[in-house]
Amino acid sequence: MKSFWKNSFIVFILIILAVTSFSETLKREETFFFGGGLWSAPSNWNPLTPWAAVPGTVGGIYETLFAYDPLTNEFIPWLAEEGYWKDDNHYYLKLRDNLKWTDGEVLNADDVIYTFEIAKMNTGITYSSIWNWMTNIKKLSDTELEFEFSDPRYHEWNYQLYQISIIPKHIWERYPIDDVVTLANENPIGSGMYLAYDKTDDRMIFKRNDDWWGKDTFGLPAPKYLVELKIFSNNVALGMLMKGELDVSNFFLPGIPSVKNIYGIKTWFKNAPYMLSDNTALLFLNTRKKPMDDPRFRKALAYSINVSPIIRRVFEFQVEKANPLGFLPIESWMKYYDEKIVEEYGFTYSPAMANKILDEAGYKDIDNDGFRETPDGKKIDLTIIVPFGWTDWMESIKNISADFEKIGIKAEPKFPDYGKYMEDMNSATFDMLINNFNSNVSSTPWTYFNWLFESNQVNNEKEYGGNWGRYVNQELFDLVNEFNRTRDEEKGKEIASKIEKIFLEEMPVIPLWYNGMWFQASEKYWTNYPGEENPVAWPSLWGGRWQVGGNIMLLNLKPAK
Amino acid sequence: MGKYLRKKILIYLITFFVAVSIDWAIPRFMPGDPVSLLLSRFAGLPEATEKLNTYFTKAFGLDQPLWKQYINFWISLFKGDLGVSVFLYPKSVVDIIKGSIIYDIVLLVPAIILSWLAGNKLGALAAINKKTDNSIIPFFFFLTSSPYFWMALLMAWFLGFMIPIFPLSGAYSYTMTPSFTLEFILDFLYHLALPFISLFLVMMGGWAIGMRNMIIYEMGSNYSKYMEALGASDKLIRRYAFRNAILPQVTGLALQLGTIILGSLTTQSVFSYPGLGFLLLQAIQNQDYFLIQGIFLVIVIMVLVGNFIVDVIYVFIDPRIRYSYVEEV
Numbered sequence: 035m036k037s038f039w040k041n042s043f044i045v046f047i048l049i050i051l052a053v054t055s056f057s058e059t060l061k062r063e064e065t066f067f068f069g070g071g072l073w074s075a076p077s078n079w080n081p082l083t084p085w086a087a088v089p090g091t092v093g094g095i096y097e098t099l100f101a102y103d104p105l106t107n108e109f110i111p112w113l114a115e116e117g118y119w120k121d122d123n124h125y126y127l128k129l130r131d132n133l134k135w136t137d138g139e140v141l142n143a144d145d146v147i148y149t150f151e152i153a154k155m156n157t158g159i160t161y162s163s164i165w166n167w168m169t170n171i172k173k174l175s176d177t178e179l180e181f182e183f184s185d186p187r188y189h190e191w192n193y194q195l196y197q198i199s200i201i202p203k204h205i206w207e208r209y210p211i212d213d214v215v216t217l218a219n220e221n222p223i224g225s226g227m228y229l230a231y232d233k234t235d236d237r238m239i240f241k242r243n244d245d246w247w248g249k250d251t252f253g254l255p256a257p258k259y260l261v262e263l264k265i266f267s268n269n270v271a272l273g274m275l276m277k278g279e280l281d282v283s284n285f286f287l288p289g290i291p292s293v294k295n296i297y298g299i300k301t302w303f304k305n306a307p308y309m310l311s312d313n314t315a316l317l318f319l320n321t322r323k324k325p326m327d328d329p330r331f332r333k334a335l336a337y338s339i340n341v342s343p344i345i346r347r348v349f350e351f352q353v354e355k356a357n358p359l360g361f362l363p364i365e366s367w368m369k370y371y372d373e374k375i376v377e378e379y380g381f382t383y384s385p386a387m388a389n390k391i392l393d394e395a396g397y398k399d400i401d402n403d404g405f406r407e408t409p410d411g412k413k414i415d416l417t418i419i420v421p422f423g424w425t426d427w428m429e430s431i432k433n434i435s436a437d438f439e440k441i442g443i444k445a446e447p448k449f450p451d452y453g454k455y456m457e458d459m460n461s462a463t464f465d466m467l468i469n470n471f472n473s474n475v476s477s478t479p480w481t482y483f484n485w486l487f488e489s490n491q492v493n494n495e496k497e498y499g500g501n502w503g504r505y506v507n508q509e510l511f512d513l514v515n516e517f518n519r520t521r522d523e524e525k526g527k528e529i530a531s532k533i534e535k536i537f538l539e540e541m542p543v544i545p546l547w548y549n550g551m552w553f554q555a556s557e558k559y560w561t562n563y564p565g566e567e568n569p570v571a572w573p574s575l576w577g578g579r580w581q582v583g584g585n586i587m588l589l590n591l592k593p594a595k
Numbered sequence: 596m597g598k599y600l601r602k603k604i605l606i607y608l609i610t611f612f613v614a615v616s617i618d619w620a621i622p623r624f625m626p627g628d629p630v631s632l633l634l635s636r637f638a639g640l641p642e643a644t645e646k647l648n649t650y651f652t653k654a655f656g657l658d659q660p661l662w663k664q665y666i667n668f669w670i671s672l673f674k675g676d677l678g679v680s681v682f683l684y685p686k687s688v689v690d691i692i693k694g695s696i697i698y699d700i701v702l703l704v705p706a707i708i709l710s711w712l713a714g715n716k717l718g719a720l721a722a723i724n725k726k727t728d729n730s731i732i733p734f735f736f737f738l739t740s741s742p743y744f745w746m747a748l749l750m751a752w753f754l755g756f757m758i759p760i761f762p763l764s765g766a767y768s769y770t771m772t773p774s775f776t777l778e779f780i781l782d783f784l785y786h787l788a789l790p791f792i793s794l795f796l797v798m799m800g801g802w803a804i805g806m807r808n809m810i811i812y813e814m815g816s817n818y819s820k821y822m823e824a825l826g827a828s829d830k831l832i833r834r835y836a837f838r839n840a841i842l843p844q845v846t847g848l849a850l851q852l853g854t855i856i857l858g859s860l861t862t863q864s865v866f867s868y869p870g871l872g873f874l875l876l877q878a879i880q881n882q883d884y885f886l887i888q889g890i891f892l893v894i895v896i897m898v899l900v901g902n903f904i905v906d907v908i909y910v911f912i913d914p915r916i917r918y919s920y921v922e923e924v
Contacts, residue, residue: 485641499644
């Protein structure tokens, strides 16, 4: 018996040994801990599959030609020194002349050309569709290029300038072309200010690139190491933030308004709404089903939703009510916001107005059960869905359902699991749902229009690109495409106004509130965070956001001691 | 002996085939599809999403008819290839499972062995003493009939929340990096405590009840009475009874293996403990067909192998089995 215990103890120690791999302990005051973007064990550093890559792969390890700042609506020259349209069909780009990869090789025009060419050869790359409207890229010198377009899409091009990661030709050309999107790219060679250093199941560790080409231009970021944590529970994240174990959280944390002052947690605004608005949550209505195919019915619903109690009770004032178009309050979008159109065709919370519209349209309660029937006498019995576990949205649709009941419309909240929600959304088998997937801040409202009124897949059995309600309106589709192809801003505004008029008259989708750019920071180890008084950067380290603020935030950090 | 094993192996093979087929089928009948779920995390242009969807549906072989997918599944299975995970793209399922299974071993092996030993001891104690019997047996009944996840929640509530002694989630603190230092090992054990305790308690209850019933049965059997009549000491009788009573407990171990694995699944889900159970939960939430298949496969193999080993051991420790097969010949 004694020997049994001894043996099992030895086995146990061996197992512990197997679990623990030797690694150095990072000095806390040199290390920056953050979370909110990593939701699965780090397993992919491939910039050609940005949706699967660890957040920070794009922007931190690999870089884009430009960075973008939504706060000032400026394109920040990053790998590029400058870029402009020479004429309607030619875009001139000049690279900085001191660029290099982290393996010491020079980064030049050849790499940029290769980055685009590879997407011509492999259509699994996200930006391969550019080749539908771009004809070729001319190399003018080692740092100068000219892009030639057959069908220039100015808004889309600007967006891609800060989306596409430039990759090193000398490394990627070694791989068979069919494999370039299936690579995990475990030891990424990029050009960025951070290097992939280490990983475990629940964290990704970056190490500062002290040899970064940009150190004379931008300086070096203060944190020697970045630790990106995978945290599944709000409580854990909040606890760590309070103790100063987490420096920046990009999670939505209930309770922040009540604890932030006690624990000295920083948010963007000192007071409500605390957060910047980052994307729009909208109620999508399935226009393939009755009565959601009736614009009057949709408009009535828009009038009947009271967002204020949702903002108060569910979000504790951490979000703001959306304007009738759901336009984010950033300059790049708001310059196309036509006050007159909104004045004339917009909506506000008014159950009376909603009732009036429904009465006039013939939605009457025939059988006196408290709910209206359709003009042809059919019962209305709808559901609103959001994924189970998304507690804030779950609470919200309970409220919305109650609002609908007040005007005699029956719509029950239902909470399918995420897979079922996605399935219903993609195949248009839902009645109503809340979604915000692609309404993020961007350099142009075209990204928003293009997602809301997606027109290429709208008649397919499955729709993956947006327009979940399958709203079909050729005039609107043409306007969105025209907007994308319009260089002149004044003309663009005219087109935008037309789009907005149709949007508000037809109400295929109802803007509700802006989800916040969740950002809470602890000043125990790092200071000089961006915020209301120090608006240097959009405070996000989510995937795809490092070049939209994250990097600048990192560059601005200062050690607390 | 040979005949006995042949028969057993055949049964195990059939079981394996059926279990694996079911394992292949179930995720495919869930609503939703893994590729669109994966791409929903990608905020990009609509044009790209459709292309990517087509591309990856093809890459994962999900565009083929079901019967073809099924055949391909068996073919790659025999090559030891479980495919690529969708949710942890492009990691291979085998690698992911390798990384997780170590946590299961650390959690399960001590829990099974220690609960079995402790349960047998306590059950035997209860059987020979009326007083202890009346006081602790109801408690053991309570333990053994608790579902694993419920016990886990209870522990989390009491020892993690009401009296916050132990951490509620993870395998080690977020501020730690795995290293072979005393500090880390202690932290690791500290995080292991709650999942371990909740598994240990439920299992121990079962073993104790089984042991108690067996001892009482053996003490009442003819040979015990005969020994008593011969004037043997209580202690000696008890020792014989214990030796006979331990046999069914070994059988129980085999039967329990399956439920223990499932128990650890739910327990790990409660504590976010990064073993196979928690991994399976995430795989299901992300509809990762290949990862779900892989994890189930490992579980099925573990249960079958465990049962088989017990079957073999049984031939050696239980003469009745040996004789029954020998007599038939």
